[in-house]
Amino acid sequence: MAQLREMTSGPSLPLILNFTFPLLLGNLLQQTYSLVDAAIVGRFLGIDAWHR
16 A cells, blocks of 8 residues: 655655655666667667668
């Protein structure tokens, strides 16, 4: 069951960090996926893809 978390009261720094870390992790994973995808596509298509 989901736990409710009050985001409008209490110390602000832990609230901001608890909100920010999942966003940063998601962005890092998305960028990693994009880099790996570009590397794989680049390896299989290569420079010859421009000349077809």
